[in-house]
Amino acid sequence: MSGRPAIGVFDSGLGGLTVLKALQAALPSEDMVYLGDTARVPYGTRSAETVIRYAQNNARTLLKTAPLKLLVVACNTVSAVALDTLRASLSIPVVGVIEPGARAALAATRGGTIAVLATAGTTRSGAYASALAGLGFTGQVVSRAAPLLVPLVEEGWLTGEVPTRVVERYAQDLPTDTDVVVLGCTHFPLLRDVVQAVVGPGVAVVDGAAATATEVKTLLGDSGSGAAPGRLRLLVTDAPEQMQGLGAVFLGRSLPQECVEAIDIEMTA
Ligand code: DGL
Numbered sequence: 001m002s003g004r005p006a007i008g009v010f011d012s013g014l015g016g017l018t019v020l021k022a023l024q025a026a027l028p029s030e031d032m033v034y035l036g037d038t039a040r041v042p043y044g045t046r047s048a049e050t051v052i053r054y055a056q057n058n059a060r061t062l063l064k065t066a067p068l069k070l071l072v073v074a075c076n077t078v079s080a081v082a083l084d085t086l087r088a089s090l091s092i093p094v095v096g097v098i099e100p101g102a103r104a105a106l107a108a109t110r111g112g113t114i115a116v117l118a119t120a121g122t123t124r125s126g127a128y129a130s131a132l133a134g135l136g137f138t139g140q141v142v143s144r145a146a147p148l149l150v151p152l153v154e155e156g157w158l159t160g161e162v163p164t165r166v167v168e169r170y171a172q173d174l175p176t177d178t179d180v181v182v183l184g185c186t187h188f189p190l191l192r193d194v195v196q197a198v199v200g201p202g203v204a205v206v207d208g209a210a211a212t213a214t215e216v217k218t219l220l221g222d223s224g225s226g227a228a229p230g231r232l233r234l235l236v237t238d239a240p241e242q243m244q245g246l247g248a249v250f251l252g253r254s255l256p257q258e259c260v261e262a263i264d265i266e267m268t269a
Pocket residue numbers: 011012013015016041042043044045074075076077078119122150184185186187
């Protein structure tokens with residue numbers, strides 16, 4: 001990768017690739033470096049203190065790996081508890097996914113309940129309800145922790161009976177006036193079709209990936225537009241072969257072997 005500053009992106013694992021895909025679609029000439037902390041996934045079941053520490057490790061690792069112009073926290077759990085800490089400690093803009101997800105939900109609701117499927121950490125934080133209130137939403141917001149969906153996605157179990165039963169269980173007691181389900185974990189858009197089939201066609205199923213990419217594009221302006229296609233590096237803290245295989249499925253294109261690198265976060269952070 002050239003010496004020009006890249007966009008840094010991180011998540012606990014492979015789920016943040018759903019945000020990376022939207023970023024690449026919106027900003028095709030930007031260089032991007034993605035870090036999936038696959039050695040320590042999941043984050044959603046951990047305490048806020050631990051998630052903040054992991055987030056700082058990840059940000060420092062990315063900054064040592066490449067010059068960065070902006071950092072995207074492609075993880076709702078980290079965005080819910082660590083965004084302020086990261087912003088206070090870094091000199092580059094830091095963009096999270098919760099506020100963009102809330103904006104997507106607000107655009108889709110017709111006045112019913114907004115239901116958020118998320119990790120336990122995001123649910124506990126109340127971050128979506130706060131973000132929606134901050135945007136002026138006065139209706140009901142309910143949040144359901146759906147932690148089993150994270151390992152299903154990391155395993156590539158994206159269709160069929162098992163994910164369907166799990167989603168049915170998590171969605172079983174949603175209020176009857178629910179008109180929006182927010183996929184409040186960056187892993188969950190990989191299960192969008194399953195969620196949509198369970199909640200039915202009358203409910204909008206949304207996530208914050210596209211709105212996050214729009215926010216990044218607005219912050220960066222036209223930088224890099226018209227240039228050659230941006231380059232991509234994918235860093236993982238464990239199991240690079242999983243990123244090589246599933247990463248291609250998530251991003252919808254084949255990945256050259258050399259763009260996936262295993263790194264030791266302890267050594268670099
Ligand atoms: N993809 C992450 C999120 O958006 C976290 C999943 C996990 O590690 O538990 O919350």
